[in-house]
Amino acid sequence: MLTVLVDYDSGNLHSAEKAFQRMASETGSGSVIVSSKPEDVARADRIVLPGDGAFPACKKQLFDYSGLYEAIENAVIKKARPFMGICIGMQMMATRGLEYEITPGFNWIPGDVVRITPSDPSMKVPHMGWNDLILDSPHPVLDGLTTGNHAYFVHSYHFVVRDSAHRLAHCDYGGDITAIVGRDNMIGTQFHPEKSQAAGLRLISNFLQWNP
Amino acid sequence: MLKTRIIPCLDVADGRVVKGVNFVDLIDAGDPVESARAYDAAGADELCFLDIHATHENRGTMYDLATRTAEQCFMPLTIGGGVRTTEDVRDLLLAGADKVSFNSAAVADPDVVARAADRFGSQCIVVAIDAKTVSPGKWEIFTHGGRKSTGIDAVEFAKTVTAKGAGEILLTSMDRDGTRAGFNLPLTRAIADAVSIPVIASGGVGTLQHLVDGVFEGHASAVLAASIFHFGEYTIREAKEYMAKAGIAMRLE
Numbered sequence: 001m002l003t004v005l006v007d008y009d010s011g012n013l014h015s016a017e018k019a020f021q022r023m024a025s026e027t028g029s030g031s032v033i034v035s036s037k038p039e040d041v042a043r044a045d046r047i048v049l050p051g052d053g054a055f056p057a058c059k060k061q062l063f064d065y066s067g068l069y070e071a072i073e074n075a076v077i078k079k080a081r082p083f084m085g086i087c088i089g090m091q092m093m094a095t096r097g098l099e100y101e102i103t104p105g106f107n108w109i110p111g112d113v114v115r116i117t118p119s120d121p122s123m124k125v126p127h128m129g130w131n132d133l134i135l136d137s138p139h140p141v142l143d144g145l146t147t148g149n150h151a152y153f154v155h156s157y158h159f160v161v162r163d164s165a166h167r168l169a170h171c172d173y174g175g176d177i178t179a180i181v182g183r184d185n186m187i188g189t190q191f192h193p194e195k196s197q198a199a200g201l202r203l204i205s206n207f208l209q210w211n212p
Numbered sequence: 213m214l215k216t217r218i219i220p221c222l223d224v225a226d227g228r229v230v231k232g233v234n235f236v237d238l239i240d241a242g243d244p245v246e247s248a249r250a251y252d253a254a255g256a257d258e259l260c261f262l263d264i265h266a267t268h269e270n271r272g273t274m275y276d277l278a279t280r281t282a283e284q285c286f287m288p289l290t291i292g293g294g295v296r297t298t299e300d301v302r303d304l305l306l307a308g309a310d311k312v313s314f315n316s317a318a319v320a321d322p323d324v325v326a327r328a329a330d331r332f333g334s335q336c337i338v339v340a341i342d343a344k345t346v347s348p349g350k351w352e353i354f355t356h357g358g359r360k361s362t363g364i365d366a367v368e369f370a371k372t373v374t375a376k377g378a379g380e381i382l383l384t385s386m387d388r389d390g391t392r393a394g395f396n397l398p399l400t401r402a403i404a405d406a407v408s409i410p411v412i413a414s415g416g417v418g419t420l421q422h423l424v425d426g427v428f429e430g431h432a433s434a435v436l437a438a439s440i441f442h443f444g445e446y447t448i449r450e451a452k453e454y455m456a457k458a459g460i461a462m463r464l465e
Binding site for chain 2: 014015018019052053054057123124125126127128129130131132148149150152153154155156172173192194195196197200201
């Protein structure tokens, strides 16, 4: 069993790597590596796509690695390997990102990534810190998590899904913020599970044992 | 609902905690990683390391600390002190920091904030502002540990770095730092109300009520404290329960 964290120069993968390695070791889920190589993605049993920063920059950096996105798409769409997107990695699953400019996403989960506009204008953007999750529908990766568990968010844009069935959890920040999306063999978290202490580690552990 | 954060800050010099953490039985109270683990277990919402003697020669010890902390604490970690260039930001992020804080370098050249935010995203760029009262309702930026006056208005500077792409402001009142007399609330409020990004209040905490005041009176999104936690006067849990009782949304799980 091999889990690949895709590295495309988008921020710090160190803690994500350590969190996935720790939970892989605790659950006997094989090895976890960080790689930018399409051939590693091709042989991976599970794929994790992180991402920090702005949507257009992340998308460009990912596509600057020749063959990397194609390898991800082939593994996730054709071979149905379990996939987890984190933060911008989750947002790129959308149809479009509207940060600075319109950027096409992977279009795996229909919807747009738009700026957070809290109903109360005194609320700060970025949405930064711990917010409690409200689970919308049960999912194997959410096993053991309950409404009220906290996760660590830091983002200024959020994923508005077109089909509410694709939203697995949300939180409230002057309106609904999509926290987790999912469909078939893919899941995405707006928050950082590798920074979310016990609840985050539980989610990672569930993902590593998920057989969709 | 988003929770107000409590952030313990550890002053680090040459890889050692300057004032040891004494609230638990640590084998080595001067080891920042051990202290970080203790705060992780205690339910702190984030951690902050401040390299107070940052020099080019000793940067390596901070990278090593960031790496070892990120391996063991799955919570957000901010590192500041001596950060001058986007390369410094990159090195700290790669070592394991989640956010990096500019201080004097942002005063000397606010565009460094823009360059770092463009490259790494606003979410990981903090600007630490050290301000002193110069006349009632007027605060000025001081650098070099509060020794050097700049003539720059703190509120205007906060707006400038926000426009440059800072994701958060760590605001320290130099008048209050170390006094245990509470945050400088008018200063905190003036800046929190002037910018659209979160402001962390720092400097002067002596009681749990001071933390509450920082949020209610100062409009801070997060509160940072050092000595009241390091010396075991209050636990993180006690602080959170006190704030929750006062009506502030806190993460208590």
